[in-house]
Amino acid sequence: MAIATFQILRGDASNTRVESYSIEVSEGMVVLDAVHAIQATQANDLAVRWNCKAGKCGSCSAEINGMPKLMCMTRLSDLPLDKPVLLQPMKAFPLIKDLVTDVSWNFAVKKKIKKFKPRKPDNPDGTWRMAQEDIDRVQEFRKCIECFLCQDVCHVLREHQLHDQFIGPRYLVYTAALEMHPLDVEDRLEDLKKEDGIGYCNITKCCTKVCPEDITITDNAIIPLKERVVDRFYDPLKKLFRIFRFKK
Amino acid sequence: MPSYDTHNYDVLVIGAGGAGLRAAIEASAAGVSVGLICKSLLGKAHTVMAEGGIAAALANVDERDNWKVHFADTMRGGQYLNNWRMAELHAKEAPDRVKELEAWGALFDRTKDGLILQRNFGGHKYPRLAHVGDRTGLEMIRTLQDHGIHLGIEVHMECTITSLLMGGDRVTGAFGYEREKGRFKIFKSNAIVLATGGVGRAYKITSNSWEYTGDGMSLAYHAGAELIDMEFLQFHPTGMIWPPSVQGILVTEGVRGEGGILLNKNGERFMFSDIPELYRNQTADNEEEGWRYTQGDRNARRPPELLTRDHVARCIVRQIKEGKGSPHNGVFLDISWIKNKIPHAAEHIKKKLPSMYHQFKKLADIDITVEPMEVGPTTHYMMGGIRVDADTQMSTIPGLFAAGECAAGLHGSNRLGGNSLSDLLVFGKRAGEYAAKFSKENKGGHLNEEEIANAAINALEPFERNEGESPFQIQYDLQEMMQELVGIVRHEEELWRAVEHLKMLHDRAARVKIVGNREYNPGWHTALDLQHLLTVSEAITIAAIERKESRGAHFREDYPQKDEQSGKFNLVIKKNADGEMKLRREPIKEVRTDLQQIIEEMK
Numbered sequence A: 001m002a003i004a005t006f007q008i009l010r011g012d013a014s015n016t017r018v019e020s021y022s023i024e025v026s027e028g029m030v031v032l033d034a035v036h037a038i039q040a041t042q043a044n045d046l047a048v049r050w051n052c053k054a055g056k057c058g059s060c061s062a063e064i065n066g067m068p069k070l071m072c073m074t075r076l077s078d079l080p081l082d083k084p085v086l087l088q089p090m091k092a093f094p095l096i097k098d099l100v101t102d103v104s105w106n107f108a109v110k111k112k113i114k115k116f117k118p119r120k121p122d123n124p125d126g127t128w129r130m131a132q133e134d135i136d137r138v139q140e141f142r143k144c145i146e147c148f149l150c151q152d153v154c155h156v157l158r159e160h161q162l163h164d165q166f167i168g169p170r171y172l173v174y175t176a177a178l179e180m181h182p183l184d185v186e187d188r189l190e191d192l193k194k195e196d197g198i199g200y201c202n203i204t205k206c207c208t209k210v211c212p213e214d215i216t217i218t219d220n221a222i223i224p225l226k227e228r229v230v231d232r233f234y235d236p237l238k239k240l241f242r243i244f245r246f247k248k
Numbered sequence B: 001m002p003s004y005d006t007h008n009y010d011v012l013v014i015g016a017g018g019a020g021l022r023a024a025i026e027a028s029a030a031g032v033s034v035g036l037i038c039k040s041l042l043g044k045a046h047t048v049m050a051e052g053g054i055a056a057a058l059a060n061v062d063e064r065d066n067w068k069v070h071f072a073d074t075m076r077g078g079q080y081l082n083n084w085r086m087a088e089l090h091a092k093e094a095p096d097r098v099k100e101l102e103a104w105g106a107l108f109d110r111t112k113d114g115l116i117l118q119r120n121f122g123g124h125k126y127p128r129l130a131h132v133g134d135r136t137g138l139e140m141i142r143t144l145q146d147h148g149i150h151l152g153i154e155v156h157m158e159c160t161i162t163s164l165l166m167g168g169d170r171v172t173g174a175f176g177y178e179r180e181k182g183r184f185k186i187f188k189s190n191a192i193v194l195a196t197g198g199v200g201r202a203y204k205i206t207s208n209s210w211e212y213t214g215d216g217m218s219l220a221y222h223a224g225a226e227l228i229d230m231e232f233l234q235f236h237p238t239g240m241i242w243p244p245s246v247q248g249i250l251v252t253e254g255v256r257g258e259g260g261i262l263l264n265k266n267g268e269r270f271m272f273s274d275i276p277e278l279y280r281n282q283t284a285d286n287e288e289e290g291w292r293y294t295q296g297d298r299n300a301r302r303p304p305e306l307l308t309r310d311h312v313a314r315c316i317v318r319q320i321k322e323g324k325g326s327p328h329n330g331v332f333l334d335i336s337w338i339k340n341k342i343p344h345a346a347e348h349i350k351k352k353l354p355s356m357y358h359q360f361k362k363l364a365d366i367d368i369t370v371e372p373m374e375v376g377p378t379t380h381y382m383m384g385g386i387r388v389d390a391d392t393q394m395s396t397i398p399g400l401f402a403a404g405e406c407a408a409g410l411h412g413s414n415r416l417g418g419n420s421l422s423d424l425l426v427f428g429k430r431a432g433e434y435a436a437k438f439s440k441e442n443k444g445g446h447l448n449e450e451e452i453a454n455a456a457i458n459a460l461e462p463f464e465r466n467e468g469e470s471p472f473q474i475q476y477d478l479q480e481m482m483q484e485l486v487g488i489v490r491h492e493e494e495l496w497r498a499v500e501h502l503k504m505l506h507d508r509a510a511r512v513k514i515v516g517n518r519e520y521n522p523g524w525h526t527a528l529d530l531q532h533l534l535t536v537s538e539a540i541t542i543a544a545i546e547r548k549e550s551r552g553a554h555f556r557e558d559y560p561q562k563d564e565q566s567g568k569f570n571l572v573i574k575k576n577a578d579g580e581m582k583l584r585r586e587p588i589k590e591v592r593t594d595l596q597q598i599i600e601e602m603k
């Protein structure tokens, strides 16, 4: 059986080091299996988050050879095992320990976004009618498993650390899901422009590339939101913005 | 005494899955202060993984459906060991609970005329499961979470409760640790709702996550509450089996609901050759009729693949034992065959079962639109759990409530798919409502310092040793043992062996060693979880010994038939005065006449 080596970032915010572990790999193994094997046999106190092991809960986010990914959906057979595999926690958030980071900022951001506010029910029994075509787009956004990989990769948060001025792609998707919800009557455009800092996004599309749920974050969520903001606040500039977009 | 981080709430909810969130929302609506605790981050509880749908007799797809049919289906599925009052409340209230989710922002798939779409599932007479593709649990938990965060509920994430605190004969608080630093926390509350989910981690092959160590049941049991129906553990017939690392991961019943069929290695559709008497009238006797059923033909009867899970799982085991299994000891589940029936089948499958498509493609290199999957049974759901009052969800301890998978009664000896998500909503709401009421009416609970000191000593005890075994090794051995000796097919002699093993595992668990310190230390957490796992494993095993018949999910090789007398009682487990696990038979209350009539009419 083949042997693979993993270099895992260990320690807490005050003291980190990279440790090497070698394990036997078997058919079909994913990175999370390797981490569990190391935890069970070589490092009982190795901290890692996981729940579903099937790409459904968004707990096991980490950086594998520098790429933000879900550990449970990354097959070892897709990695070059002739070199050690480097495992690091997400960089955009403060380290707690080993592969676990403090993502509480994300939960705080969500709380600030104005909640769902439906129009009056269509029917006397308190229900509504909605056509499937009208909810397809929002259903795409609601696939989000809150893995925060898009937040991790976005340079506005990762490099510039503008956590207090920009809500990040995850919450732009969240806001888009609310704004485009056929029943919702709340208005979040002013917040988007001001507190949420949608202007910081310069459509690099890095977020879309890492999304494990294949949500087209930029094209389907962020750009339409930007357009709505532009329509409302800077109508004359709208044309320019569009030209810019088509060139890309 | 050291001072601990202490919090005070009118109602404390332990567990933030569907049941816990729904309870917290309801308690909060009643105007009391609410604390909510979960072992993982918010939104990651098991509920997020549910795939197929929520059962509710909305009658959007087939207007013949109503609460009575749902009630009768649930009772038949549970082989009449269900708490019939719970089954009644559940069937009646589920539709409102689902509609309420829509008012909170959930977007279910739609029918052509814009209503909530419903799909077929095993044991449900009509298409009844409201769903969103195959990620219904995600939609549900996110909706509850996003609604709940605006209600002033205080959430303590990554915090684990290790003991309940009792001020006399009622519950008054809970003791636990937060993962990050490993510091202790105390929660004082006059009413507590347990919503901690199931026990699947006691088994090697399971669809359940690390969280499912039976905490709620064990906490309640050690505090003196009664457990019921612990012998009934559901093995879902279709888990992934290959490659080894994905073993146990669920393949939703929705695959069969959409027309998927089960085949053995000879290509035979073996489910047609064993249809139980109780279901004969409702089951198709030829393939064509079965297909028409899945496509919504209202005059067709369901294909045998959509019989209840206990039965399908056993049929699969039998195929494997007879040497007719697939290469990796399972059977084949094929949805790709529908390309012979409908145009654009591949697109259709991807639209209806997106996460199954993704899961097999990514983890097993299998394209389910062109080839069959290999599947086998996986430990999935605990029907048994904390014994509660049907209307209020209060356990046998005053002030201690339970809802969701950790509570018992609704499902009897076997749960129908989709009846869990609806269970969470219906009884989560009730638990929240009655916990708030109890708290308002019973103020003045007090904490006992000595109890707190003991809880702290117990939690730190594993750090005392310099030598000992790894907790992961003990957990692993427990899982192997339970899988082997207390699995789908049970035998008295093996069950007694399991009892012996459990004693040894108990001793080993008392000598575990922890590496590292208290900060985010999974070794320590696993050591503490082990205590719960051992408690629920013992309960499952002794109940399995006592039920000398085969019924629902409990199958005894040495008693392969149903026994009429055994159908008249539930098994109740309680800790006796000297700390031993005690089991007794509790006669089932006679079904109310109007409900009995419904059961008879729908037989």
Ligand SMILES: Cc1cc2nc3c(=O)[nH]c(=O)nc-3n(C[C@H](O)[C@H](O)[C@H](O)COP(=O)(O)OP(=O)(O)OC[C@H]3O[C@@H](n4cnc5c(N)ncnc54)[C@H](O)[C@@H]3O)c2cc1C
Binding pocket: B014, B015, B016, B017, B018, B019, B020, B037, B038, B039, B040, B045, B046, B047, B048, B049, B050, B051, B052, B053, B054, B055, B136, B137, B159, B160, B161, B162, B176, B195, B196, B197, B198, B207, B208, B211, B215, B216, B250, B380, B381, B403, B404, B405, B406, B417, B418, B419, B420, B421, B422, B424
């Ligand atoms: C893969 C899969 C698919 C499924 N599909 C369906 C389906 O389609 N339809 C259906 O009806 N059912 C389905 N089920 C079953 C259903 O999802 C579960 O039974 C249900 O979600 C359980 O919900 P719950 O609220 O009781 O517990 P959970 O959602 O599991 O939540 C338990 C909570 O308790 C917390 N907790 C546990 N112990 C402690 C402790 N000691 N201290 C603090 N907190 C604690 C956990 O952190 C978690 O927040 C499925 C299950 C699985 C595994």
Ligand code: SF4
Binding pocket: A153, A154, A155, A156, A168, A169, A200, A201, A202, A203, A204, A205, A206, A207, A208, A218, A222
């Ligand atoms: S497209 Fe915008 S949100 Fe996405 S990574 Fe780039 S800057 Fe960030």
Ligand code: SF4
Binding pocket: A058, A143, A144, A145, A146, A147, A148, A149, A150, A151, A169, A170, A173, A207, A210, A211, A212, A213, A214, A215, A217
């Ligand atoms: S949008 Fe995609 S990448 Fe971002 S949190 Fe959601 S699932 Fe993860």
Ligand code: FES
Binding pocket: A049, A050, A051, A052, A053, A054, A055, A056, A057, A058, A059, A060, A061, A070, A071, A072, A073
């Ligand atoms: S463990 Fe759930 S996404 Fe990886």
